[in-house]
Amino acid sequence: MTTPWRTFLRQNWTRILGAIGLVVFVSFAYAHNPRITEAVLASSLRQSIPLILGALCGLIGERSGIINIGIEGQMLMAAFISFLVNVKTGSLILATLAGMLTGALMGFALAFMSVTLRIDQIIGGTVLNMIAFGLTGYFYQVGLVTKGKFTPIPIPLLSEIPVIGPVFFQNPPLTYIALLLIFVVQFFLYHTRWGLRTRAVGEHPRAADTLGINVYWVRYMNVTMAGSLAGLAGAYLTLEAVGSFERMMTNGQGFVALAVMIFGKWNPITAWGAALLFGFAIALQTQLQFMGVRQIPHQFIGMLPYLLTIIVLAGVGGRTRPPAAVGQPYVKEG
Amino acid sequence: MRSVLLSITAIALALFIGALILWASGASPLLAYWALLKGAFGDAQALQRTLEKATPLVFSGLAVAFAFKASLFNIGTQGQLLLGAIIAAAVGFGVSGLPPYIHAPLALLAGAAAGAAFAAIAGVLKVYTGAHEVITTIMLNYIAINLTDYLADGPWKDRSPMNIVARTPAILDSARLPTWGPIPSGFVIAVLLAGVIYWILWKTTFGFEIRTVGQNRHAARYAGISVAKVMIATMVISGLLAGLGGAVETQGVVGRYQPGFNVGLGFEGITIALLAKTHPFGVVPAALLVGAMKAGSSQMQFTADVAKEIIDVIQALMLFFISAEFLLRRLLGLKEEAGEEKLVLSTGWGSGD
Numbered sequence: 001m002t003t004p005w006r007t008f009l010r011q012n013w014t015r016i017l018g019a020i021g022l023v024v025f026v027s028f029a030y031a032h033n034p035r036i037t038e039a040v041l042a043s044s045l046r047q048s049i050p051l052i053l054g055a056l057c058g059l060i061g062e063r064s065g066i067i068n069i070g071i072e073g074q075m076l077m078a079a080f081i082s083f084l085v086n087v088k089t090g091s092l093i094l095a096t097l098a099g100m101l102t103g104a105l106m107g108f109a110l111a112f113m114s115v116t117l118r119i120d121q122i123i124g125g126t127v128l129n130m131i132a133f134g135l136t137g138y139f140y141q142v143g144l145v146t147k148g149k150f151t152p153i154p155i156p157l158l159s160e161i162p163v164i165g166p167v168f169f170q171n172p173p174l175t176y177i178a179l180l181l182i183f184v185v186q187f188f189l190y191h192t193r194w195g196l197r198t199r200a201v202g203e204h205p206r207a208a209d210t211l212g213i214n215v216y217w218v219r220y221m222n223v224t225m226a227g228s229l230a231g232l233a234g235a236y237l238t239l240e241a242v243g244s245f246e247r248m249m250t251n252g253q254g255f256v257a258l259a260v261m262i263f264g265k266w267n268p269i270t271a272w273g274a275a276l277l278f279g280f281a282i283a284l285q286t287q288l289q290f291m292g293v294r295q296i297p298h299q300f301i302g303m304l305p306y307l308l309t310i311i312v313l314a315g316v317g318g319r320t321r322p323p324a325a326v327g328q329p330y331v332k333e334g
Numbered sequence: 335m336r337s338v339l340l341s342i343t344a345i346a347l348a349l350f351i352g353a354l355i356l357w358a359s360g361a362s363p364l365l366a367y368w369a370l371l372k373g374a375f376g377d378a379q380a381l382q383r384t385l386e387k388a389t390p391l392v393f394s395g396l397a398v399a400f401a402f403k404a405s406l407f408n409i410g411t412q413g414q415l416l417l418g419a420i421i422a423a424a425v426g427f428g429v430s431g432l433p434p435y436i437h438a439p440l441a442l443l444a445g446a447a448a449g450a451a452f453a454a455i456a457g458v459l460k461v462y463t464g465a466h467e468v469i470t471t472i473m474l475n476y477i478a479i480n481l482t483d484y485l486a487d488g489p490w491k492d493r494s495p496m497n498i499v500a501r502t503p504a505i506l507d508s509a510r511l512p513t514w515g516p517i518p519s520g521f522v523i524a525v526l527l528a529g530v531i532y533w534i535l536w537k538t539t540f541g542f543e544i545r546t547v548g549q550n551r552h553a554a555r556y557a558g559i560s561v562a563k564v565m566i567a568t569m570v571i572s573g574l575l576a577g578l579g580g581a582v583e584t585q586g587v588v589g590r591y592q593p594g595f596n597v598g599l600g601f602e603g604i605t606i607a608l609l610a611k612t613h614p615f616g617v618v619p620a621a622l623l624v625g626a627m628k629a630g631s632s633q634m635q636f637t638a639d640v641a642k643e644i645i646d647v648i649q650a651l652m653l654f655f656i657s658a659e660f661l662l663r664r665l666l667g668l669k670e671e672a673g674e675e676k677l678v679l680s681t682g683w684g685s686g687d
Contacts, residue, residue, distance in 0.1 A: 069468060113654070113657075113658070117657075117658045117660050117661055118660055119654075119657040119658055120657065122407060123608070124657070126409075126604060127650055127653050127657070129601065130601050130605075130646060130647075130649060130650030130653060131647060131650040131651075133601075133643075133650075134643050134644070134645075134646030134647035134649070134650055135643075135647055136643075137641065137643030138355075138359075138641045138643040138646075138647060139359070139641075140641075140643075252472070252473075252476050255469060255472045255473070258469055259469060259473075297484050297488060299480040299481065299483050299484035299487075300480070300484065302480045303477050303480045303481070306474075306476040306477050306480075307473075307477065309473045310459070310465065310470050313459070313463075313465035313466065313470060314459050314463040314465045315463045315464060
């Protein structure tokens, strides 16, 4: 066995064991009851979509050195704007774009606060969250309903594969877009000049600056563009998952997304694995409630994703290393 | 003195932009703010309401400000407050036969201990595993919401025939905190505690250690301070303050535990702590300001037909402006004073230090 492999195994053995355990568990469940297993898996994927989009938003920002704790607010605000645009225009596509724009604008606001005003980044994110809670609450009107909802588009042939087909290839469009975006972000981070610059700025801004990279510009661009992904997550919630808007409907998913990002080691594809795990926990929770498991009070089942987040953060699966310059404002010399 | 000027400017700017939002959404800002003022201070009843709303805010403001001194960010005051509230209620209705001068303090202490224990989880995880307290305390908030909901709708539910909602039975009279005229005794406790916190921070060795850890963890370790112990103790005291706030809310205002009496995610404490420039004595007026806004918001909704949530927006704007010191100083033409204590927060996620 070559050394990189060994390092990989040593660093990730808990993740690998967990994954194997999960596959075994799912196979047994499938043998026992294929219909419910398929439903739970499909629901896991659906639940993981806002988490992975939020995590992508978080990691693009953090890779350039900006902590984004305002993802929750970006999602909520975008969910609300998508909802309003859909109600007014009846268009799902316009509504999605409006949601993405909202997320991007809030990302821009975060960049302005942390890069230009040098406000502490965690407080900057908290401002975004509070603004979103306040504004969505203030402008919310009871009785509005969306015009339509994204519906599943089965992909020919692929959707016929047992288990994998119904789970991955019979989904509404935003799910496909989100899945695609994981690989797009992965490609951008590791195979483009922009990704190289981003990582340089996040690890050692002074050195990047010396090499002629505009640190402020990279951070502004990254946090703004990443915001559109959190915005897409919000649009997903109103236009695809739920079909309407409710107060505080994000329910902490923006914060859980940060745990997904950390567990995924700031890497898009690993983060997807983490998002699926969280999605599975949420799906299981809904399934248990649906089956009316009486022995466990529903509030305890409801705690699952949050408990999982704490366990993950407590370093089960090894310590993770964030980008070196994350959280620190950069002040240009001279 | 200058920091007071900064806070007042931040408040004024936030109110101004709030007025613009009101105006843009078709409401009259003047009418709305007038109604808000009347609802908060118009008569003795309004004043009492303001003091009642301000009381838990003094506690959560103190909790956040205290943690800030050790450069820890306790966003979990809401969860600690909820647990403090329900445990105080349990002692309040579950223990009988005690005289008031024992029963009431006992319930307060139980609530404070519950908040402290809950916050200790985040402190211990931070020190021993490096899990960042910002996320763990937010997650603990959601866990507390579920846990208290379970208790109030399950084992500790009010089983009286008229009741259908999730809530505990009313606490016994011997556990209730009195109100003197318009002044709730809980508010007096809160103000006294601000003094105690000031004393701890600036007059004791422990306080000195906390502030040293907050300013520079490495220097603190080099000076022989046990950083781990100080950080956990800071979280515990911070949670104790929040838990006590919940107990006071139960014993002084609500009279039982009822979920949803204080919704939100505890962001108010952050706004208050920062408006106060993390100084315990500043927390009291800052909490009164936010408390007045909350107390007057019903009147505003009624008179000016303005949704209450505008208050949250104004609070967010206050937090923004007070944090944007760079911007404020430029606006006011102020220079930074020498020897000013700066707020240093723990940055990054993974590292324990």
